[in-house]
Amino acid sequence: MTSSSYTKMLKQLNQKPWKKKRYLKHNKPKERKFGASSKRCIRCGNTHAHISSYGINMCRKCFRESAAKLGFRKYS
Numbered sequence: 001m002t003s004s005s006y007t008k009m010l011k012q013l014n015q016k017p018w019k020k021k022r023y024l025k026h027n028k029p030k031e032r033k034f035g036a037s038s039k040r041c042i043r044c045g046n047t048h049a050h051i052s053s054y055g056i057n058m059c060r061k062c063f064r065e066s067a068a069k070l071g072f073r074k075y076s
Contacts, residue, residue: 009027036050043058046059051063
């Protein structure tokens with residue numbers, strides 16, 4: 001049984017609970033409590049260039065697309 005996504009594999013293992021339990025023990029991704037990968041963009045899920053100021057929680061690309069809607073203005 002090979003699969004690219006661990007969630008696809010879980011669907012196959014629903015009939016075999018003992019194998020599912022062992023699979024989850026060794027292959028489930030960790031829940032990140034701190035660090036770069038713990039913060040994700042709320043729009044696209046990107047973990048790089050994250051802006052968390054003012055509770056925005058977006059990557060810089062999504063922020064530039066929706067900054068005007070959020071009320072930010074560009075001053076030069």
